[in-house]
Structures are given as structure tokens and as C-alpha cells.
Amino acid sequence: MNLTRRPRRNRKSEVIRNMVQENFVTVNDLIYPIFVLEGQNQALEITSMPGIYRYSTDRMLDEIAACVDLGVKAFAPFPVIAENKKDRFATESFNKEGLFPSFIAEVKKNFPDVVLMTDVAMDPYSSDGHDGIVDNGEILNDATLEILAKMALEQARAGADIIGPSDMMDGRVGFIREYLDKNGFQNVAIMSYTAKYASAFYGPFRDALDSAPKFGDKKTYQMNPANAREALLEAELDTLEGADYLMVKPGLPYLDIIKSLRDNSHLPIAAYNISGEYAMVKAAAANGWIDGEKAMAEVLLSFKRAGADIILTYFAKEFAQYLKKIS
Numbered sequence: 001m002n003l004t005r006r007p008r009r010n011r012k013s014e015v016i017r018n019m020v021q022e023n024f025v026t027v028n029d030l031i032y033p034i035f036v037l038e039g040q041n042q043a044l045e046i047t048s049m050p051g052i053y054r055y056s057t058d059r060m061l062d063e064i065a066a067c068v069d070l071g072v073k074a075f076a077p078f079p080v081i082a083e084n085k086k087d088r089f090a091t092e093s094f095n096k097e098g099l100f101p102s103f104i105a106e107v108k109k110n111f112p113d114v115v116l117m118t119d120v121a122m123d124p125y126s127s128d129g130h131d132g133i134v135d136n137g138e139i140l141n142d143a144t145l146e147i148l149a150k151m152a153l154e155q156a157r158a159g160a161d162i163i164g165p166s167d168m169m170d171g172r173v174g175f176i177r178e179y180l181d182k183n184g185f186q187n188v189a190i191m192s193y194t195a196k197y198a199s200a201f202y203g204p205f206r207d208a209l210d211s212a213p214k215f216g217d218k219k220t221y222q223m224n225p226a227n228a229r230e231a232l233l234e235a236e237l238d239t240l241e242g243a244d245y246l247m248v249k250p251g252l253p254y255l256d257i258i259k260s261l262r263d264n265s266h267l268p269i270a271a272y273n274i275s276g277e278y279a280m281v282k283a284a285a286a287n288g289w290i291d292g293e294k295a296m297a298e299v300l301l302s303f304k305r306a307g308a309d310i311i312l313t314y315f316a317k318e319f320a321q322y323l324k325k326i327s
Helices: 007-011 014-019 057-070 099-110 141-158 172-182 200-209 229-241 252-264 275-286 292-306 316-326
Strands: 030-037 043-045 053-056 074-080 115-120 133-135 138-140 162-165 189-196 245-249 269-273 310-313
Touching: 007 014, 030 057, 030 099, 030 316, 053 057, 057 074, 057 099, 057 316, 074 099, 074 200, 099 115, 099 141, 115 141, 133 141, 138 141, 141 162, 141 172, 162 172, 172 189, 172 229, 189 229, 189 252, 200 275, 229 245, 229 252, 245 252, 252 269, 252 292, 269 292, 275 292, 292 310, 292 316
Parallel strands: 030 053, 030 074, 030 310, 074 115, 115 162, 162 189, 189 245, 245 269, 269 310
Antiparallel strands: 043 053, 133 138
16 A cells, blocks of 8 residues: 555654644633622522632632633623612613622722623613513614613723623614714724524523523524524624624534634634533533543634634633643
């Protein structure tokens, strides 16, 4: 047998494999989603997300300090809002003295160099649990934009570096961009949840925030998992409206969408390795079915290979610890 090409020659030792490795994940690629709640000295583990906690601000500052020491310096906080502060217009979302703006300001005061990407959507604050204003069972698009813009402005005033509209209302990127600009926040970026699918993998996140819809589902605004070309339309619109980053959520079932956006856009692409994906790895590892650390590393690498520049992941702290262990 005369084989002139033997790809295995480039796999025969660890040193050679490392030399020809095409993709790498570092702590610089990661954004760590975190959950903040009211009170003092609170640390409540999320049952469906082992190792992930809802922290009060004081305890979250300690958690952020530990992450910064590991090299993780970008965070995506989400607020746990008490039921008695929720209403159908999500008015708590633009209360400048509320939990979330106060938390953002406290983090930036203590850690001025960290990056905070903040979520803009009504569901954590809505008594209906939806991402928009509900009127007779219909989600009102244009009326919701006003609330999203006021929410984004309060987050920017508090110190947010990147605004993350996750609501999937039409036109929200342009509306928020214009609102931020006219109020003097031209330098606050927007990472649009460009292709956010109506997925079955969000369950643990909704447990964390107690933000599940009180009725119906989110299929009239989140995307159909069957559709790929539609993501390109959303990406084109978000780009024209002024987005600085495009995000795909969830991550693992939508690697093809990440690749499609990478091939068709010059903007940075983010992938959200969501709660259900994290929970699956943790559950399988807890049962001894997989090696949890190796699976975590492989999952994160898959996002880079698909074309993601940025990965939002609940594995961020654990992966940083893993990198230190193997270095």
C-alpha cells in the first residue's frame, strides 16, 4: 500500500497535536451568567443547575472576586425579582433604586474593570412571565419597545457596558440604540439575542428566576427551532439597527446557526451555552456516564469551532479552574 497522505502523522504525539490545533478556548472568550437576589448573606443553590447559586449582592461580590482571580472578567447578571414587585408593565425594570441597577452600580464601584452585559427583557419583572406586554393573550410588540428602552437606559446609567436585548421583539435593537444615543450613552454596546429559539432547554434558567410564562408559550416571538434561514434575516436586521454583537441561543443544538452567522457577518458572534445544556452535562457526570470535565471542555470547544468569538456559559468559573489545573 502506497499512501502519500497520512493524516495520523499530525496526531502521533501531544506536542504535534497541540501545534496543529485549530481552535482554543480561553478565559478571555467567556461571559459568566450570574443570578442576584435581594437580601444579605444569601446563597441559594439552583437545584436543576448543580454548582450555580443565586447570591445576594454582598455574596455575589465575593463570587466575582473569585472569578476575577481566575481570569474571568465578563459577567451577565440576571435579577431574581420578588413576586410582589412584578406587574404587567414590568415597572420594576426601570426603577433606578431597584435591585438590578443598584447591583450593577455596586459591581462597577468594586470592580471597575469587569465587563457587565445586562439582560433587557420584561419576563423577570412581569406578572405574566412574558417578554412583552400582554393584551388579551397577545404580546404587543411596539408598546413593549418603550419599556425595553427605559430598562436599557437605567442599566446604562448604573454602569452596564453591554446591553443584551433578549426579548425578540421586532425593531428593539434600533429603538434601544436610538434611545441610548439621545441620552448620551453612545459608548454602551448592544449584544443582540439575534437568533433566540423557542427551546425546550430553558427550564433550569426559568427555575432560577421563577420567570416561566403564566400562560401559553413564547412561540410568537422566539424563533421556530426548525428554521435556519430566518436567523440570517434577524442578523441582517439587527446589524442594520446598530447591534455590536450577534448572539445565538441556545448553543449546542444550533451550532449550524452559529456557523451560518459567522459565514455571513463581520460582527463578533456569541453563543449562549444555556442552562439546560449545562444541566445535562452535570446530570450525566453525576451518574458516572461521562467525564464531566472533558465533556465541558469539548462542549465549549465546539462553539469556537462553529465560529463563536464569545461564549456565555455557566461553566465559566469551573472551566477557568480546569485550565489552571491542566496548565
